[in-house]
Structures are given as structure tokens and as C-alpha cells.
Amino acid sequence: MTGQPGYIGASSSITAEDVPALYEGAKFYSPAVGDANRSSITSWLAGLLDRNGPVPLLRVEGVPPETPCVSVCVLGSGSAMADLPPAGDEFEMAVRQIERLQRVSFGAVYPLAAATISALVAVVTAAQLRVPLLDADGMGRTFALIHHTAMHLSGVSPTPLAAVGPTGESVLVEVPDGPRADRMLRANVDTVGGWAALAAYPTTAGVLRRAALPGTVSRIANVGRLLLDSTDPDLLVTRLGAITGCRRPARGRIVELEHLSRPSDVTIPAHPSSLVVEELGGLGRQLRIELRSEIVAVFADGALIAGAPDLISLLDVSRGVLATLDSLEPGDLVDVLVTPADAVWYSPRGMEMVGMGSHGIPLAHPRRR
């Protein structure tokens, strides 16, 4: 990517220097994910970019509409990937399988989700295949299932898709109905090694112009640079707001962790189901933050003020970094950050798929009231 640090706007290529920023930005959009395989994946990608040269990053409109494109992502658990690291060719193999099946040669790669490690493996794949990367993705953040994408909402089928495990085994799935693909894949992920490289949503650039979310790859790079650049929480929140539209509804101190399985036991890192935060300053409200695999809702004095598909993250004020959900303890001072998701997720179909109802909270989203 060109330009000085803090540059905001679409980039034209990704170099080895951009990798740390890309990683940080990808983490911002998936706050629940830990740092288990940070060094292995970033050094792998940086080495690839050094050897093969920068990966061109193109806007979807900058690619001929008939260009075949395919998305990639990591399927399964991040910790499994740390235990059983990739051999290196899994993503390339997955793409090649679909190329063989469809008898096409993909002219561009795009991330299924421009967040988590999936954002980085898309760059890896593009570098390995020596094709450009599209500055677009299917989620604009992370969601749980592979059909939670803008492409699925636009009628693009995720199949045929190929999943290649670290053992070299692969699964090829073709289903007429998108949601079925996820169920078939989940059943196989454990068998192939706990995680798998996924290549899915083979389509053309012309379709992606209307079906994908644009600008999301350069956005995570920009967000990442801000996160690396600044540790002053107030400055950081203001700058993030300019890029992501995020706002800070409250700052407060964690007073209670409510666990699903072990009430009040804070010494064992379990996944808490609920956080209670006392707002500092302002109205002194009591915030209740509901956690599932991510933060799905924020209540202030019992009134819902943010909820999925909003991206809700916690900023550790004392350290000026994003707090991961397994590191929270009573007494921590946190900023609650709410970043709006891409507009498509607030449509009725989007809400039905990834809204709070899907997390068991049958309340109307604050944006819809």
C-alpha cells in the first residue's frame, strides 16, 4: 500500500510493511478472536509478499466485469489453526479445485470476511496465485456462518465450494440451498484437522459490483494503522470514528461478570455471558453487555442502546488497546465502542439472519425503533 501512515482512502497494493496494520485492523472487526497465531501468520504473509512482490488491491469496478473471482476464508477454530499450522498450499489448492471443477481460471481473489485471519489469508492466496485482491468482502466484519454474506442476500450461491484441511484432505460441496452448505461443512471440519481453507462464492467481478461490500480491505488497513499509531483512547476513538463511523456511548468500569456455567468465578477464564459496567461520568448508568461468541447487545439502565449486527467492542482505556473478551476482569476501565455494520445488515432479511433475534434476544434493534 502506498502513502504515509494515517493515509485514509482506497489503496492500490499491499506490501510486507502493511501486514501488521492489516492484522490489527482485521482484529478490530472481530473482537472476540485471540492472538494465538499472530506471529506465524504475519511472518508467513510478510515473507510471501517480500518474495512475490506486492499484491495489487483493486476496486471491484476497476476489474473487467467478466473476470472470474473467488472468495477465501478460514473455516473452523483459530486455536486449532495454531495447533496445526497450515502447510502453506491449502488455500491455493482449494481455489484450484474449483477452477478444475468449473474449468475457469480465477482472475481475482476476495476475502469472504475482511476480518480475523481470513482477511490475511486472502492476501496470502492472491500472492500465491499471483492475481490481484479485490477491495471488497462478503461481511464487512465477521459473522458465524458462511452464508451470512452480502452475496447470499443478493442471490449468489456459495457453492461449489472446496475446503482443504491441513492434512491435505479436501471436501467439495455443491448444494442448491446456501444454508445447507454450512451444515455439511461443519460436519467435516473436525475430521480434516479442526480447521480448513475454504474457497467459495465463485462468481464474476460484474456480479460482485452489486453483491459485495466495497472498500472493506483498505478500511481494515487504515483502522489497523490508527490502532498501531495511537494509544490515547480519546484520540483513538475520534480517529476511528472518522473511518468506521464508530461512536462511544459510554465509558465505565466493569463491576460484575456473570458466567453461564460458573457464577462469580473470575479466576478461571470462562466465557462470561454478561458484563455489568458502571458508567463513569454522564448519567452514571448501569450498562449490561451481553456476550455470546461476540458482544451482541448493550443495555443502558435496561434500555437497548446497541445490538447485533452493530459491531460492539471494548477498548481498554488504561492501555489504549482493544480488550479481548477472555481478558476482562472486574475493575477494568473500558470504553464501549459501537461501530455500525454495513447497511445491508439492517435490512429485514439481514436482521433476520444476523440480528439480535439470532442470538436469542427478541427485542427491536435501536435503529428500527
Next chain:
Amino acid sequence: MKRSSTLPITLGELARIQPLAGAEAHLADPSRQVVQVVLAETFDRLRRCTPHNLVVLHDEAATGGWSLAAALHLAWERNLSAVVVSRSVAGGSSVALAERLHMSLIVIDDDPIEVALQLAGQVSAPAAARALRQARLAEQLAEQTGIRGVLGVLNRELQQVPVALVVGGVVIGGQSAALTERPQVRQIEVEVHAPGERSAARLVAAVPVPGPASVEQVESLLRLARPSLQAAWAQSRLDTATRAAHEQAAFDLLRRLPSAPSPADVEVPGWTNELGWQVGEANRAVWLAPLRPSGEPPPEITYLIRASWQRGHTTWPLVAEGDGWISWHSGADPSEVTALRRALAAFRDSAVAHRLVIGVGRAHAGVAGLMRSVAEARLAAHVAREEGPGAVQWFDQVGANAALAWLPTTEIAQVADLTLEELMAAKDRAALVQTVLAVLDSGGSLSQASQRLGVHRNTVLARLARARQLGLTYDEPGQRLALHVLSYALTTLWSDTTAD
């Protein structure tokens, strides 16, 4: 009996009867009315609730901390009376949020559906619910045997309504806050008749208006407590009567001991310990006597005096003796009087209320010393009568003047009525007797007497002449002492009557 109220039941009332009686209630406002009970399964149902509803959360609306937080907020928006929820859902932070929103939260252990059904029944028939509460209270009252216990039950049951048992302006049990007049508080009283049909005590309750309990209801609860109180009262009077008799007998025995052959060697009998008495070290007696002696005081008064005298000093005896009461304080150090002074100061209000005077003797060792101190205290009490109700006289400060206090002034005055008929018939008799007394007190000096009376010497002369004419022949040596005493007695008596 009055008809019970059919006003909507209040939260405070509901919380006193099953199924909520055993629940953990965090009531923001116990006086909130409950007009309907809603069993809410969904948040949609919650949104359709109307004000003053009590909502029991269930199923989807009770799936976790977030659902309770959201429900509390909706309840606050809809102005509901209270939220009832299972314990599994309510944590400490939910209680904090309820307090913050000033919303009542009741945490139950039972099945929410059953609780909602029972509550619905109670809310639809408030009179029945109140009757249930009264029945429960009656059971609790019946278990109490003491006055304190009965008042404890009443005060516990009628939260925010202080109740006190009052005898003649003195609180003998319960919360004295019941007597303080405050705005928006109505005082209600129920008479408690002692056995013997005389009105002995009043139950007073200060009911906030508007408050969680209606005035009629509080009144009926107080009436409910009356039989228990009467029983407890009679019981304690019986006890007190026994004890008083016991103490009186013991003190008589004690009194007889010093007259044994060698008074100094008298040993303190062991039975004094059974009564909690301390004798043997330095004993300082206190005599509590009515300002106007009128024979032996009734046992009720003894009971009241004992209650207020022994407040904080339960080991100090109180023995009814003649027209007064004897008490004493025993200690190692004869000059240690701090505790006694404090007790006297605390007793002052009661002394004034019951029109008592107090005499304090000196400290003497042993049983014989105690008897001596008793005699001194009695003497001092007689002197104290000159100062009016509440007066305290220490024997150390009395001296020989105490002899005057012993004069039976009433009887002497009767003598005057018979022997000095003309004088007693005179309109200006008081001035004449006073003048004669002043002259005799001054050793016959007219100038000193005129100074003391604040009148001219000639006036003194004129009055003396008239007094002599009427039979007050003060200058005859053979009659001087008798007439001096007579003048003193009459002056004291008349100044007492005019002071009253």
C-alpha cells in the same frame, strides 16, 4: 366491627402475605397500589401492560440478566408497580438497576406461574388478602407473652408506621417516634384497658398519609394486638406484684438485722443476692417520695416508677416503703457518685411527670450503714419537697435544717385552727404570721425583720401589735418556741398552697 376496605391492595401489603412473604423483596415504594397482575412471557406482553400492574416474568421474558434489565426498563417506562422474577435470573446488578430506576423488584424461589395465579387472586379480592394478613398477624401476636414482644410484632408488621405503648405520656414500649407530630402523618390511638376497667395505656401509631397502610387497617391491627397486650400487661403486673412483695419482705428482714446484739458485725445475708441486690460495700440510699404524700401508692405507679428508675440499672433495687420507694447504689468507693448522678438526671422527667421528689443519703458501709443512709435519704427527701416536683436533695447539704422538714405542718396547722381561732379567721393572717416568723427568726430585731420582709419598720410594728391582739403572743417566753414552730408550719403550708 368496621367493614374492611376494598381499596386496591398495596405492594407493601402483598409483600407481607404468602406467596411473597418468603420472597426477597426490594420495594421502592411499598405504598404503590397493585390493580392487576400480569404473567408476561414476552416483551410484547410487557409493552402492553398498563400502569400499576404487577408483572411476573416468565419464559422468554426471563431468560437471563439482560431480559430482567430490559424488563425493569420497560416496567419503568410503563409505570408498573413491581417486577417479580425467579432467583435464577436476578443477580446483584439487577437489584442495583431496580434501585436506580426506583422500581420494585421481588425475587421468588417458587414457580412464577403459580405465584402469578396466587397474586392475581389476592389482587382481585383485596379484602380477602387483608383478612389473610390479619389472621397471620393474630397468630404471631398470640405467640407473644411480653409487652416488648407484642410491640415488636406490630412494628415489624407495620413497616414505616411506628407504634408505641404509652401510659400517661410516658412511652413504655415500642418506638417513641409514634408520638412525634409530623406533617402528613396521622396519629391513631387505641385504648388498652388494664384488668379492672380503668384506662391504663394507649397504643399510639403514626400513620403516614398517604402511606402503605390505610388508617382503618392500622387501627384494626392495633385492636387485634389489644388482647395480647392486656394479657402481657396483666402477666407483668402479676410478676411485678410478686417481686414487689418479695422485695418488701426482704427489706424488712434486712432492716431488722442491725438491731441484733452487735450491729457492726452484721453479715450480709446470702438471699440478698437472689434479688440481685448488692449490700456490703459503700451503700448510698435514694428515697423517691411523692410531693404530696397520700398513703401507699397503687401498684401501677410502683410498676411505672420501677420501669423508669431501673432503665439501665436493672440491679438497683426498688422497694415500696410507706408512701415512697427506697433504692440504693452500692460501690467500693464511697465518694463515687457519677453513676448515681447520671441515673438521677435520666430519671428527672419521670420524677416531674409523677410529681416525685428525691432524697439522697450519704454512703455508709454494711447493712447498718445502708439503714442509716436510708434514714438520711428520707430526711433529705422531706427537705426536697420545698423545691417542688423533680427536686433532688443530697443529705450532705441538708444539715440541721432537716429537722424542720420533719415537722408535721398539716397537723400543726390544725392545732392553730383550734388554739388561735381569731387569728385564723383574720383576712390578713398570712402577713401577720409571716411578720411574726421574720421577727422571731431575726432574734427580735425589728430592723432586720423589716429588711427581710421588704416593708417599713412601722408596718412591722403595727402587724406585731395586731398579731398580739389576735392571740399570737410571741414575746411571752413560755410560748415563744411553740409559736415560732407554729408560725413556721403555717408559713410553709400557705406558701405551698399558694405555690400550687
